[in-house]
Amino acid sequence: MGRSHLSVRMRIRRFKVFLLCLLGICVISFLHYYKALHNISLLQELSSPSTHLKTLKMFSDIFWNFPAADFHSQQDFHEHSHLKGNVDSNVILPDPSDRKLHERTFVLHDDPTPFFIHTKSGAVCFREGTDVATFASHRRLLQHHREINPKDKGSNADKVVVQCPCQQGWHGPHCGIPTIVYHSNLPSKSKVTPRKVPRRVINAININHEFDLLHARFHELGDVVDVFLVCESNFTAYGDSRPLVFRKQILNGMFDYIKHKILYVFLDRFPDGGHSDGWIVDDYLRTYLTKNGMSRLEGLKEDDVFIIDDADEIPARDGILFLKLYDGWTEPVGIHMRKSLYGFYWRQFGTLNVLSACTAAMLFKVYNGDGILLRRRSYYSMSGFREYENSTGRILVPWAIGSPIHYAGWHCSWCFKPEGIYYKLISAQNGDFPRWGDYSEKRKISYIKELIQTGGWFDGSIPDYPPSDPKEHMFAPKYLLDNYEKYRYLLENPYAKEKH
Ligand SMILES: *[C@@H]1O[C@H](CO)[C@@H](O)[C@H](O)[C@H]1NC(C)=O
Ligand SMILES: *[C@@H]1O[C@H](CO)[C@@H](O)[C@H](O)[C@H]1NC(C)=O
Ligand SMILES: *[C@@H]1O[C@H](CO)[C@@H](O)[C@H](O)[C@H]1NC(C)=O
Numbered sequence: 001m002g003r004s005h006l007s008v009r010m011r012i013r014r015f016k017v018f019l020l021c022l023l024g025i026c027v028i029s030f031l032h033y034y035k036a037l038h039n040i041s042l043l044q045e046l047s048s049p050s051t052h053l054k055t056l057k058m059f060s061d062i063f064w065n066f067p068a069a070d071f072h073s074q075q076d077f078h079e080h081s082h083l084k085g086n087v088d089s090n091v092i093l094p095d096p097s098d099r100k101l102h103e104r105t106f107v108l109h110d111d112p113t114p115f116f117i118h119t120k121s122g123a124v125c126f127r128e129g130t131d132v133a134t135f136a137s138h139r140r141l142l143q144h145h146r147e148i149n150p151k152d153k154g155s156n157a158d159k160v161v162v163q164c165p166c167q168q169g170w171h172g173p174h175c176g177i178p179t180i181v182y183h184s185n186l187p188s189k190s191k192v193t194p195r196k197v198p199r200r201v202i203n204a205i206n207i208n209h210e211f212d213l214l215h216a217r218f219h220e221l222g223d224v225v226d227v228f229l230v231c232e233s234n235f236t237a238y239g240d241s242r243p244l245v246f247r248k249q250i251l252n253g254m255f256d257y258i259k260h261k262i263l264y265v266f267l268d269r270f271p272d273g274g275h276s277d278g279w280i281v282d283d284y285l286r287t288y289l290t291k292n293g294m295s296r297l298e299g300l301k302e303d304d305v306f307i308i309d310d311a312d313e314i315p316a317r318d319g320i321l322f323l324k325l326y327d328g329w330t331e332p333v334g335i336h337m338r339k340s341l342y343g344f345y346w347r348q349f350g351t352l353n354v355l356s357a358c359t360a361a362m363l364f365k366v367y368n369g370d371g372i373l374l375r376r377r378s379y380y381s382m383s384g385f386r387e388y389e390n391s392t393g394r395i396l397v398p399w400a401i402g403s404p405i406h407y408a409g410w411h412c413s414w415c416f417k418p419e420g421i422y423y424k425l426i427s428a429q430n431g432d433f434p435r436w437g438d439y440s441e442k443r444k445i446s447y448i449k450e451l452i453q454t455g456g457w458f459d460g461s462i463p464d465y466p467p468s469d470p471k472e473h474m475f476a477p478k479y480l481l482d483n484y485e486k487y488r489y490l491l492e493n494p495y496a497k498e499k500h
């Protein structure tokens with residue numbers, strides 16, 4: 001009895017030692033992998049097919065059951081790897097988030113930026129538009145006045161500061177109306193009021209290869225727009241296959257400064273009938289952009305602002321900011337844009353006024369959630385219009401930010417280097433005849449350079465352009481002017497003949 005008892009205890013002890021050793025081995029190998037993990041470049045780790053990581057994951061799952069921590073480190077990996085643009089499609093990790101780029105949703109939040117200053121005397125002044133120095137001296141005057149007449153509190157003296165002193169370029173009692181709205185045809189101009197909470201602004205565009213203009217847009221509007229819906233297709237408008245260049249650039253980190261505001265929309269189809277009638281494609285791109293993009297927004301409110309542009313139409317920031325911060329404007333809203341060809345230097349006469357903005361309520365109740373209908377100027381014939389107008393309690397008349405002589409944005413047509421123009425020619429839709437891309441002589445780079453030089457058009461005409469100068473007001477978006485060397489080809493005629 002005693003003997004067998006002893007042998008059982010010994011066996012148990014041996015088993016314990018064995019277990020301890022096993023545990024020790026486990027700990028040592030874990031440390032080894034952990035060390036390797038943190039020492040070796042994470043990217044190398046990811047792209048090698050037989051990876052320590054896989055083992056580590058199995059290891060930790062079985063022995064330590066660390067799934068949460070493990071998952072976390074994978075997320076980090078993922079962030080690092082796609083910032084550096086080194087994503088291997090055979091990685092072992094669970095579905096990388098960037099492969100779902102076109103399925104993500106975007107949650108809209110109220111913009112907490114303190115756009116207005118609230119003074120003690122009750123004035124509400126738009127920070128950027130208010131002349132702070134004058135404001136301060138007004139305050140001192142008021143202080144002085146109060147010290148001299150202590151009993152006169154709150155009467156005449158306060159009224160002095162209720163009006164905000166505006167900086168040049170800003171108007172209205174709150175200094176939040178920019179010149180391009182002040183000189184617009186907005187009928188209710190004198191009745192607009194600052195909102196307590198800014199509207200959220202959604203800007204939707206289709207992109208092909210207008211990347212320089214895209215950077216210009218993001219810098220112009222980045223602090224005002226809450227989300228950019230950007231649609232890219234793997235088909236050209238002509239129906240050929242095209243690489244997803246924008247997607248790749250996002251993953252490569254080229255848009256890191258703004259990617260938190262980009263919702264990527266992927267169109268993977270070419271519409272039926274698009275080969276014979278190119279206009280179908282043109283419409284379909286915008287319909288898909290709006291339907292898919294808007295359906296992936298969470299927290300949308302009726303009074304949020306929806307703006308749809310072509311990639312070569314860039315609204316000026318201040319006009320959009322007005323829509324964001326003010327109540328009392330009517331809709332739909334157009335934008336008068338400065339027109340130019342090949343670059344900003346070939347300015348054309350007049351403006352291009354495109355209906356491009358409305359509230360989310362109007363988009364859905366009048367335009368059936370389809371952005372192309374907004375651009376078509378046919379709101380009054382839409383079946384939902386009267387009912388919607390009635391529900392707003394006002395008469396809806398379209399108006400436009402800017403005026404024929406006050407530019408509120410830029411429309412830069414065919415603004416590429418010659419190679420970009422060539423690409424635009426061959427990928428243009430099969431419509432809008434004559435389709436210049438069908439003529440081999442019009443596709444020659446030397447011919448294209450000649451057009452850029454003279455400002456001529458493919459039909460052989462050479463229009464008369466008014467003079468323009470990069471120093472003039474609203475010549476080009478600020479970002480391009482601030483990076484003049486880099487974007488010189490858009491700001492000065494690259495093939496201009498030497499002046500003698
Ligand atoms: C860790 O890094 C150091 C210095 O970079 C290197 O000398 C060492 O060999 C590395 N260890 C492992 C396990 O890779
Ligand atoms: C575009 O992508 C879809 C889905 O991935 C694919 O089925 C289609 O063949 C692609 N088209 C082209 C032209 O690459
Ligand atoms: C307009 O709104 C009022 C209530 O505000 C309602 O009684 C009326 O039927 C509406 N008219 C139309 C055409 O929708």
